[in-house]
Amino acid sequence: MTAPDETLLSVRGLTVGFPNAQGPGHVVKSLEFDLTRGGALGIVGESGSGKSMTSLAIMGLLPKGAKRTGSIEFDGTELTDLSERAMRSFRGDRIAMIFQDPLSSLNPYYTVGTQIAEAYRSHRAGVTRRQARAVAIEAMERVHITDAARRVDHYPHQFSGGMRQRVMIAMTLSMEPELIIADEPTTALDVTVQAQILDLLAEIRAATGAGLILITHDLAVVSEVTDHLVVMKDGDLVEQGPAERIFTDPQQPYTRMLLDAVPRIDDEIAPLRTLQAAQEDR
Template structure:
């Protein structure tokens, strides 16, 4: 079943995401340290942006800053606009209405993100009802089943009453995506959504994200350390190092003609099918070839 075949009316993306001069700082014994520094981002409605960098580059903190979910000690400067709404000037109550509704997030570890004591259906229903006041439990249950069908979980009407431990890692990630989609967000932020999955399941999740974007018009930010992942899903790439954007551009340009040595290093780290494999004897501590 395709995402469009469920019959649920989708809310079209109504505004671009514009981030200007975003800076995230933490206090230290020797003064404030910028972990994200003067970052600009642009994402048009329905577009897909990849934010790439190694661990500690500031890419996940960037997503938390956009969502207004930074740790208490962190400070944020700059502006984040979704359409004509400035998220950085909203109160916490206003942000709660935006988070999970207009902007939804998928985290890299679905096992720790799902509550083991509640069925997956109950958790999707709770996320939906928190943003749709007055919705009946019956309607919320229907939405949960439809959301699971959208992400191709078979026999969703039965599995909606299952607990997280009854799903594989890939299926739990699909449940997290279903939960994010239930409120028909304008922007979906996926933070390392395939890190804990094997290669085959990674490919399935990436294909699903492509399908979601194509059939619903939801904008996507994909955060990853893996350039091979963003090449499958996104249109533009921002490469981050130590909290700073070192390169940006269309996917084709970044892959065919990277300008920054750090970007080239990331590309060189991507395994290629035509890479030359060294002498197999080097794999043995004794050098024996058997």
């Protein structure tokens, strides 16, 4: 058993730049935050504020030409010291990522079951195809895909957008990661389906004890799922703190502006959530 306040991820002085003739081209500047084991952290900010570069820096997946400095400590291991080979054993297995567009992460030519099973097998030596298929079906059931034993043999195009995101979450789940980084996981979905996927992420976090970093430009999205918020603008850390405090008492005008842009959470989302059951059945 782990202590409740154990730090899972500690980011210190994280800077990402694309050096060019004009200078270091910093897009993330001296970012600092901690995530406790099983905690949920939201990173919010407008487009271009450096949210994705932060998550890619943690995953060791920055694009060519990017330069990363600072410290990223995950469960006692300094990730920035790891070789690409060593990092690969963390990715997917201990730290998993969910992207905005599940279609781009799924191969159209293989059934979803094959893709979940093969991803699982690539991280678990000695697992048979048959065992991995059972893992895939179980993971699909855990993300509430009904009739999983049949749908495991379907192709990505046979699923709706929300269901495809469930498939991606199932793939992530099967690996039992300690940290899930979700970069705009609901941006491509309509609002009722968004709410379902957020509920699912919260449910999974509670059930598995995995830590969650939820990245979004939409403050309404993080409000229900995360307990700590990091606000970014142009690569800078604007402010951070308990989500509750940021929502009720933002210290920075930029945060206030983001909050003002939140469309009527109570009037709009709440009633829509009650419609959920009727939707997203495909």
